[in-house]
Amino acid sequence: MSAPLLQLDGVGKAFRRYARERHRLMRWFGLPIPTPEERWVLSDISFRVDPGEAIGIAGRNGAGKSTLLKMIAGITRPSAGSIVLSGRVAAILELGMGFSGELTGRQNTFHAAGMMGFNQSEIEGALDDITGFAELGAFFDQPIRTYSSGMQMRLAFAVATAFRPDILIVDEALAVGDAYFQHKSMERIRRFQAKGTSLILVSHDKVALQSLCTRAILLDGGHLVRDGNPESVLDYYNALIAQKKGETITTEELEDGRVRTISGTRQAVIESAVLEDADGKPADTVAIGTTVSLVVKARAVEALPSLVLGYAIKDRLGQTFFGTNTAFTAQVIEAPQAGDTATFRITFPVMLGPGTYSIALALSAGESHLDANYEWRDLALMFDVVNLDKPPFDGKMFMPPVITVER
Template sequence: MSPVLKVSRVGKAFQEYASELQRFANWFGLVIRPASQHWVLRDVSFSVAPGEAVGIIGQNGAGKSTLLKMITGTLPPTEGSVEVVGRISAILELGMGFNPELTGRQNVYHSAGLMGFDRQQITCAIHEIEAFAEIGEYFDQAVRTYSSGMQMRVAFAVATAFRPAILIVDEALSVGDAYFQHKCFERIRSFQKEGTTLLIVSHDNSAVQALCDRAVLLDRGHLIKDGAPSEVIDFYNALIAEKENATVSVNQLDGDGAVQTISGTGEAVVGEISLHDENGDPVEFINVGAPVELRVKVRIAKDIPRLVFGYMLKDRFGKQMFGTNTYHTDQVESDLVAGSEVVFSTSFNANLGAGSYSVSTALVSTDTHLVDNFEWRDLALVFTVSNFDKPYFVGSNWMPPVFKVTK
């Protein structure tokens, strides 16, 4: 199947010239050497199949927005090429293209016109756009009176009024309220079912994992990883935690091809990790709601003034179920010496739906891995939850209800 999007060795450099005259001459094909140039993106290649959903992740300044602007054609690449099949609809910057002096309704006609739709097509869709945005009488007031959330509502409503071949969504969705975010994601999912290709840029890992078939990771203008969302996000988290004297290792696990990512300085490492039932016996299969104990033995390789242990439970898609650490429970360990061991144990009821889950562990000095990351280990342990004796239910959590029926 031919790709609907093909990015081939794309790069973007912003150039500065000694004078405006030299810049002007360069526009007309005269080869003028710029005084300086700064590459924000270099040698990026990937393709997207019809109907595929791809997340683009990376830290601020990695080149994500620049890449999207080149894909939509609003910014030309300095090198390489972008091939697109079909119409693109994009929400890159909040209210981009909106005239603050025009009303929401007038801006819809203007924006949809720029997207290639004629007035009759827009008129046929305007009532649906107004209804989806849900901003009431503000739809006929100047956009300069809008809050950022109201701008987001109108921008998303007009961008998705006509189902595109490719839908691109940048971080703009993050400004919407929770209700409208749910509404937006429902529309995105309906487009996916109808065959729309999706590119989504988000720092919300859950959104990427819920919507995307794969993810690509940009770092300092280069594409450094392309794969399953959970695998790429684990590597991204490790990359954020990495310090100058830290390492990131990626290990292929036996069995289903899962990939484990480990990062950190190695000053403290997980030696053993196990899950135990209420009798203290090691288990890999547990019943919904059963009491369990997670035991983690940590080896101290270097004197450490402070140690915080944290863990995260994830489902098989990498979606976070629950996580916490000993900083938040006021149980920080102090003045640990090289060669010693510390055993952390935590007990909880496995109120999870049937399925496969994993445990990620973190050994840090504070409440976050961004200060001292001794070790961050994904897929440290995998276990399975089965429903042996509970009434049938669907979902990720066991939350037994009590029904009351009144006639």
């Protein structure tokens, strides 16, 4: 195994609150003071980042994500544990790089790149790339205080990625950009990854984490609670943020190594689920364009006000391609009693591209499981889609066109 670019062992961060401000100064000089109040925002964080890895960090607001990135970037020091870093780090934290509002974009570029360790001739050599990527036009020579948050992010990203780093850290920065610049930035990140740059990304954008990252880490209450493939970690995270009193979250490892997350109050449960072909036989491999049926049997464990089944078809990264529920289709089961069962048969044509897909299932009281989540089951079923008789095409959706050509 190669040496990691980044190794964290038992890292923690505490913020201290002193009874008197002079106590902080006295502590610097080693003088005795009353014990300050400590609030630990991170505790016992351990993981490694290898060359070329892309790690997404997820967690609720206040989980410690930004504090963790600041310690990795060297902006603040850990209160406990160790961080060993090899190579050069470029970090875009909290929508900026310490830009001064009174300096122009050009002046801030030289200042920020200089703080990253580059000399004036190196920065001048990269200036055309920075201005071309940021696309700020005449604003490049205007004070940063006249910039929108999106313009600041454009410049910060252009400066941070003008020189390919060994580790690129991005904290929610892309969330404020327009769609065009987001796509442009994602493409640069992917090119860096292909050349061996490791990525640490904090984002609330599930699609970004799943498409860019090979691994995900979940923080909750300052602790590392999950570390694994993005699909299973984000499934657990979704269950965690939706969890209410009386709900439980369980996980089980499948034969292929993926982790299934099941959450809910269990007031209603899924007893069976199967994907059937046109002949009513179980199918784990289906051809593009064929018709299949998802058959789900559910049971009310106790009397309920209503019962709704929802499902979502996802690709191997966990990105949803289609989902709906029986509230949207006006087929709610009203007031089921304890022990009542219902069988749902959902028939649809497979208009997907070749690949492996999964189906998530949910039982709830209405349109959203956030109101009353009886059971949410990720990776309830998995199936493969193959192309047996369709013309070759690219992508994850089969949308056969009618093409006319005039000469």
